Amino acid sequence: MKLTRRDFLAASAAAAAASTARPSFASDKRRSVLLIVADDLGSDIGCYGGWIRSPNLDALARQGTLFTDAYAAVSSCSSSRATLYTGLYPHTNGMYGLSHDVHNFSLLENVKTLPWMLKQSGYATALVGKLHVKPEALLDYDAWLLPEQPGNRDVAAMGHAAGKWIRECNGKPFFITIGYSDPHRAGDASQFGNTRDWPEVKRERYSPSDVKVPSHLPDLPDVRRDLAEYSEAVSRLDSGVGILLRELEASGRADDTLVIFLSDNGRPFPGAKDNLYRDGICLPLIVRSPRANKRNVRSRAMASWIDITPTILDWAGAKPPADYKYSPLPGRSLLPILEQDNPSGWDRVFATHSFHEIDQYYPIRAVRTRTFSYFLNLQPTLEVPVASDVARSPSWKAIIAGHAHLGKRTLDAFRHRPSEELYDLAAEPGETVNRTAEAAHALTLADLRKQLAQWRTATHDPWMEGVTDPFGPAH
Numbered sequence: 001m002k003l004t005r006r007d008f009l010a011a012s013a014a015a016a017a018a019s020t021a022r023p024s025f026a027s028d029k030r031r032s033v034l035l036i037v038a039d040d041l042g043s044d045i046g047c048y049g050g051w052i053r054s055p056n057l058d059a060l061a062r063q064g065t066l067f068t069d070a071y072a073a074v075s076s077c078s079s080s081r082a083t084l085y086t087g088l089y090p091h092t093n094g095m096y097g098l099s100h101d102v103h104n105f106s107l108l109e110n111v112k113t114l115p116w117m118l119k120q121s122g123y124a125t126a127l128v129g130k131l132h133v134k135p136e137a138l139l140d141y142d143a144w145l146l147p148e149q150p151g152n153r154d155v156a157a158m159g160h161a162a163g164k165w166i167r168e169c170n171g172k173p174f175f176i177t178i179g180y181s182d183p184h185r186a187g188d189a190s191q192f193g194n195t196r197d198w199p200e201v202k203r204e205r206y207s208p209s210d211v212k213v214p215s216h217l218p219d220l221p222d223v224r225r226d227l228a229e230y231s232e233a234v235s236r237l238d239s240g241v242g243i244l245l246r247e248l249e250a251s252g253r254a255d256d257t258l259v260i261f262l263s264d265n266g267r268p269f270p271g272a273k274d275n276l277y278r279d280g281i282c283l284p285l286i287v288r289s290p291r292a293n294k295r296n297v298r299s300r301a302m303a304s305w306i307d308i309t310p311t312i313l314d315w316a317g318a319k320p321p322a323d324y325k326y327s328p329l330p331g332r333s334l335l336p337i338l339e340q341d342n343p344s345g346w347d348r349v350f351a352t353h354s355f356h357e358i359d360q361y362y363p364i365r366a367v368r369t370r371t372f373s374y375f376l377n378l379q380p381t382l383e384v385p386v387a388s389d390v391a392r393s394p395s396w397k398a399i400i401a402g403h404a405h406l407g408k409r410t411l412d413a414f415r416h417r418p419s420e421e422l423y424d425l426a427a428e429p430g431e432t433v434n435r436t437a438e439a440a441h442a443l444t445l446a447d448l449r450k451q452l453a454q455w456r457t458a459t460h461d462p463w464m465e466g467v468t469d470p471f472g473p474a475h
């Protein structure tokens with residue numbers, strides 16, 4: 001029997017409902033949402049066992065649920081944010097690469113976004129800081145406060161602007177997105193906005209000896225210095241989150257507001273950002289619900305950024321339009337599992353990548369389970385590109401100058417990949433020993449190929465042969 005998109009998604013939704021059902025709180029008309037998006041943050045903060053001092057995010061984790069296995073659907077800024085705002089994979093929503101400058105990728109015109117859907121349910125909406133998705137008209141926020149400016153890392157101004165706007169809502173339910181620029185690289189890519197003091201932020205300095213070199217990077221002096229600069233930017237981000245949450249508390253709306261903190265993609269270093277390996281997409285996700293009875297939960301659920309829009313819509317009691325061509329959305333709400341350490345049925349995620357910058361084309365589709373990761377490289381004859389900010393970084397320059405390995409992966413293996421990659425995560429979590437040719441893994445390989453093909457069919461991946469108008473006439 002041929003699998004259709006609706007069959008696939010309906011089966012997934014039914015399984016999720018059977019294992020995680022609980023009452024909805026849609027009748028609560030004051031339910032608001034604070035979505036906090038970091039820019040290029042890996043799992044390096046204190047509550048994730050990292051070396052970076054992050055007292056405010058650590059406190060938020062103690063007050064809510066920290067997901068230890070949460071994954072972006074793509075490791076590229078605009079595409080990832082588009083997933084957050086639409087609940088659709090980038091190969092479905094049209095945001096195939098970066099939105100800014102000459103790259104100019106954009107959502108498809110018939111896509112509905114999260115702020116648009118919440119406005120239909122009576123929500124006030126605002127964005128503070130970075131948007132990085134086109135066209136702006138489809139995002140349809142009521143207010144855009146302090147739009148991103150090159151070099152501006154004034155996290156205190158962002159927090160105070162958000163607090164002022166929340167108080168002006170006068171009890172109306174709101175959805176506000178905070179798009180930080182930290183810890184993205186700045187200037188010549190050797191900087192992270194650390195060239196000056198910023199208001200209300202105590203600078204946290206790090207020496208190269210303070211950092212823990214991630215497994216995908218070589219332990220070189222320039223890499224350590226680069227990581228130390230990155231760490232200061234992360235601590236500044238943490239200070240901004242503290243200011244923001246104090247503003248929320250002072251507004252009197254904290255008891256009504258779902259708080260979600262996450263990052264768009266992995267740390268801006270080779271082998272992480274712009275890659276679908278673990279360090280590119282396994283990222284911080286902290287959710288604090290004022291309705292949860294259990295706090296300080298560490299959840300092993302394999303959550304995906306594709307689940308963020310369904311979670312927020314569930315909290316708000318809102319839905320996509322009845323005739324929306326992309327409905328049902330492929331993700332599911334996290335609300336029913338916020339108090340569970342290891343919920344059943346949350347043991348697989350999918351990922352996709354097509355472009356980063358306009359001249360950086362390397363399409364990949366991937367599926368990840370508890371024990372294996374599988375990558376289908378659609379154009380393996382191409383050389384894997386490196387994001388321009390990473391390519392200009394001291395780390396990359398030191399790596400190529402010394403022909404250093406990226407962890408256990410050689411530079412040649414990083415740049416030139418086979419059509420398929422299969423990794424046994426239990427035996428080798430670093431994802432460097434390709435098992436596709438091993439007879440012992442033949443059944444696993446066949447199963448993951450099938451799962452990936454079904455997912456690509458269900459989400460109407462236009463990189464599949466024959467996909468032209470996948471969802472029929474526009475509504």
